[in-house]
Amino acid sequence: MAGRLRNLLEERRRTGQEEINAHYGELAEMDAVKQLEDFIKQRSSPETYQSYRGLIGQVHTDLRELEQKLQNAHAQRMHTRSGQSHHPERVILYIDDLDRCPPPRVVEVLAAVHLMLALPLFVVVVAVDPRWLLRSVEHHYRELFMNSMGTPGFTDAENVATPLDYLDKIFQIPFVVPPTTPEKTARLINSLLEALETADSPDAEDESDGPTARPDTDAAVDSARETTERGDEAPGTYEAPEAPGGGSVQLQLEEAERDFLARVGSLTTTPRATKKLVNLYRLVRISVSPEDLPAFVGTRETPGEHQVVQILLAVLVGTPRQSKTIFQAVQEASPNTKITDVLRGTSAGSGAGERVAALIDEINESTPVTMDSSLYQKWCLRLARFSFYTRHLIR
Template identity: 35%
Template sequence: MKDLRESQPQEDVGEGARDDIEPFDRIVLYVDDLDRCRPDQVVNMLEAIHLLLALDLFVVVVAVDSRWLTRALEVHYRDLLVATDGPLRASTPQCYLEKIFQITYALGPMDPQYFGQYVAFLAGAGAEKRKVTQGAPPQATGAPHTVTQRAGAAPAATQTIHAEPKRDAAGTPRATVGPAPQALPAHSVRIDKGEQEFICRLVPLLPTPRIAKRLVNVYRVIKAGKDAAALERFERERRSESCLLMLAILFGQPVVASALLRALHEGTEPFNDREQSFVEAVRKRKALDGEPAYVQEEWARLHATLQGLNVAVTVGECAREPAEVARYSLVSGHDWHTWARPSPSRSGTSSAKAP
């Protein structure tokens, strides 16, 4: 293959014989999502890449979580990749990978400026319409008839529908009365400039672009699931910031997210004072008996991150969101429906002490 490629320009071929073949210097292969494959599939792909790279014709670019590669090699070659022969003779996954990959490049965290542009791109330019219809109108050549709303019904646009009239046994057209297909009302589903700016402030809670995309998509789904009245109430109560913040914690801090959302929903201490600052309540949260050290560290990291964000939301504002957002994650979606209902005394402000 190499000789054929290098000799191609010098070969004396008939005029027009290679008009349909463009000369090339390299074939670049892009491999993605390798970190979603089983260990044996990962190793098979690495072996294939190694064979391709024996030819200078190929350049292979692999986008992958290196931790998955390392672990896959440890599982597949568990009897070979051991460090019992001393540091000089030990065979490690890194040794294996360095024989395949000549250049490795680690991506850094998202830049706030470009993250803002990415959020704007995900949100879309301008307002978006959610259009839901029930089936396509029948294609027929009969005379049109007009359907208008009945008295007392919600306002709806007048529809003109072409329908083929039904006929009796003699073939004579006969009048029929029946419900006409109705289109569900559409309303705007948009992420406005203020919401985009707040999402950009949440960058420290969103470690990867994939998580940022999930947040934007789920937030759009939440808003799209509300009718016009509920959406107007959602915006009037200024729930966008508390909803986006809870989604950012749910997707970006999965170690603590489920416990946090449940505590907010059930109003357990220190999330029972609805007037208290949410950031302060996170600070006051005490470790449970037997709670692993890494979980305690995640709570401390969450508090430090929230302090840096300088978000001014109360416990009560955040407590409106868990029942709705928890179902959108694997870490909380399996048990959110078992959470205890908040008591009336916890649904508002904390009760004052008797004088």
């Protein structure tokens, strides 16, 4: 009897132990699932990897949040039947100066633009030199944009992706701005001079609520004065005389100067280069001493040296890559040689010297132009300091 009870108890113990083990297995499995769920929930939280996200991730988050807020605002207006007519329907983003950024940043911005264009809320307008975009994309993805011989698995050029293909997937409507014309450049120069001289007039501050800001001009004048204080070689003095009632005589151009600058400005091909030409000429003009100013401006019968300065600056700004060759040719020419003959004899690429000479001849048909090479030689080295391309000429 005792043996039978012992066997029965042993059997129940084994059964109970098996049930306990089974429950432990179930608990362990449930605990593993719970831990996995907790882990996934934790890692799926946006804050988990926030510190590791770069520009693109941050931009994507901000854009989604902005879109949601505007959608909520629009829904609220529709619900309340608000009579307000001025409300944002689209966000238009303008991007400029992208061609001043390093290639990695350019590619990041392009990726951000691609994200924005995927949302109906955004319209993106990018003003940029396409050459910079292409070189930046090519540099950043150089392993992808190999030629057909260097790309494994491809045997013909049609199967090789290019930077243009990459840009074509981002920009839906490319629009190429046509090059400027001499007429447009002349209008721009006159407009710039009018705005700058109005700002320099003694009544400019009286007509405004505060002082007029002229960063380009003021910086140029301060730089010129600083150069003189250091004792560097510079033409004339930077103690600019004041016009009656205030203002600077050197910054008030004569009609002959304005007209000539508008014509030689046709050598520049972009608004940025045109503005640079205007600023450089004003910088040089303010350096001319009062006693030398009449000869610098000249008369209708006797052309002034301002023509020489404007022509050389137009070469410096309009054809920067060829300016060193042209300036060297001018420096090495015989002082008695006509400047047009010197220019036509240069070896500057793309016929830059020929174009400048042709422009001088064209202007000379209606307005006498200084042809004395010695005057150009006088100003060459003084003006060469205003360009990286001609920096080696300074000695």
